[in-house]
Amino acid sequence: MLLFPNAKINLGLNILRKRPDGYHDIETVFYPVNLTDALEVVPSVVGGSCNLHLSGIHIGGDPAKNLVVKAYDLLAVRFELPPVDVYLHKVIPFGAGLGGGSSDAADMLLMLRDSFKLPLSDDDLSRYASQLGADCAFFIRNRPMLAHGIGDEMEEIGITLSGYSIVLVKPAVMVSTPEAYAGVTPRIPEVTLSDIIKLPIREWQGRLVNDFEPSVFAKYPQISKVKDDMYRMGALYASMSGSGSSVFGIFEQIPEELSLYFVNDFVYTGECRF
Ligand SMILES: C[C@@](CO)(OP(=O)(O)O)[C@H](O)COP(=O)(O)OP(=O)(O)OC[C@H]1O[C@@H](n2ccc(N)nc2=O)[C@H](O)[C@@H]1O
Numbered sequence: 574m575l576l577f578p579n580a581k582i583n584l585g586l587n588i589l590r591k592r593p594d595g596y597h598d599i600e601t602v603f604y605p606v607n608l609t610d611a612l613e614v615v616p617s618v619v620g621g622s623c624n625l626h627l628s629g630i631h632i633g634g635d636p637a638k639n640l641v642v643k644a645y646d647l648l649a650v651r652f653e654l655p656p657v658d659v660y661l662h663k664v665i666p667f668g669a670g671l672g673g674g675s676s677d678a679a680d681m682l683l684m685l686r687d688s689f690k691l692p693l694s695d696d697d698l699s700r701y702a703s704q705l706g707a708d709c710a711f712f713i714r715n716r717p718m719l720a721h722g723i724g725d726e727m728e729e730i731g732i733t734l735s736g737y738s739i740v741l742v743k744p745a746v747m748v749s750t751p752e753a754y755a756g757v758t759p760r761i762p763e764v765t766l767s768d769i770i771k772l773p774i775r776e777w778q779g780r781l782v783n784d785f786e787p788s789v790f791a792k793y794p795q796i797s798k799v800k801d802d803m804y805r806m807g808a809l810y811a812s813m814s815g816s817g818s819s820v821f822g823i824f825e826q827i828p829e830e831l832s833l834y835f836v837n838d839f840v841y842t843g844e845c846r847f
């Protein structure tokens with residue numbers, strides 16, 4: 574079985590408070606983007622449990638700590654799973670605020686359920702996903718969602734960007750999520766994100782904010798410059814995604830001068846899906 578785990582961006586991100594468990598309560602809108610990895614699961618002929626074969630961009634680290642292996646191990650505690658070979662081709666940059674690892678893990682849960690006919694609802698899978706990462710549950714739904722709590726409680730949000738184009742740029746710097754959270758002083762905004770997101774997109778600039786930006790931009794001015802460049806090229810709205818380092822811009826049309834601005838950076842362009 575083959576799936577294409579996709580990236581996400583955050584449309585606005587407020588960090589409301591630090592919780593006693595060290596995590597933060599946030600509110601954000603998750604929005605899927607068609608930049609994808611490829612993930613294939615086949616029954617193993619060599620035995621073992623979850624044999625991971627990686628290709629594409631190098632993510633390093635211990636394979637046993639890869640989120641797709643953790644997803645397998647999590648379900649294997651409750652269900653008798655046969656050994657599998659897993660082929661993961663990485664395209665989505667990491668340390669990028671694009672949720673690539675979480676998306677791989679969510680698709681792994683979905684594939685294991687469907688391949689081995691496990692009696693699990695989407696809500697059950699979301700609960701398993703939350704144990705793998707705060708934003709992992711979103712990818713079980715994989716449509717625009719307003720998220721609360723640590724980012725794992727979700728409600729439908731009827732936003733439409735279809736017809737617009739998206740440009741995603743990841744400069745050559747990586748931001749660690751725990752470090753990014755540690756750099757922010759939480760605050761309760763005067764206007765809630767769900768009210769701002771209902772405004773026309775041209776009114777988002779200056780209102781729809783990502784609370785990670787001030788501290789991350791101070792440390793990495795090159796990320797801030799990408800955002801400025803997006804507006805210079807005519808973006809209707811631009812922001813860093815999640816804890817960075819990616820920046821996205823929403824455009825009426827993909828700008829022709831992209832290759833002049835972003836020579837050494839990872840660049841993705843596509844149409845908004847929802
Ligand atoms: C910031 C966001 C915004 O969508 O995504 P990224 O930008 O990393 O993609 C998410 O909140 C990231 O979610 P995710 O990457 O799944 O986080 P986890 O693996 O669960 O947590 C990594 C670490 O981030 C911190 N953390 C995470 C989520 C949260 N609501 N509060 C936190 O303080 C904790 O220090 C935790 O140990």
Ligand SMILES: Nc1ncnc2c1ncn2[C@@H]1O[C@H](COP(=O)(O)OP(=O)(O)O)[C@@H](O)[C@H]1O
Pocket residue numbers: 632633634638639640641666667668669670671672673674675677678748749750815816817
């Ligand atoms: N399948 C995977 N894909 C990408 N990264 C993974 C995966 N499994 C585990 N990781 C680890 O997760 C970390 C990336 O997480 P993070 O920086 O939060 O990414 P992002 O902010 O882009 O969502 C890296 O340290 C990487 O080693």
